[in-house]
Amino acid sequence: MATNNNTGRNQIVVPEARQALNQMKTEIASELGLTNYEATDKGNLTARQNGYVGGYMVKRLIEQAERNMSGR
8 A cells, every 4th residue: 555755735845935825825825805915814704715725726726837837
């Protein structure tokens, strides 16, 4: 049986990207009408609200990757 040595989930592969990812998360939350997202206890938000932020982050990251791959 294979074991997974990663102790945590959602590990950032490039630690230098952490600030940019946090900024993107805050911008998306603001666009979705979630004010003061950084200071908000995420446990007080609905699963839908948290899911929207994460979902839109993934969507934007895929769009950026596609643009980079196509050379645009």
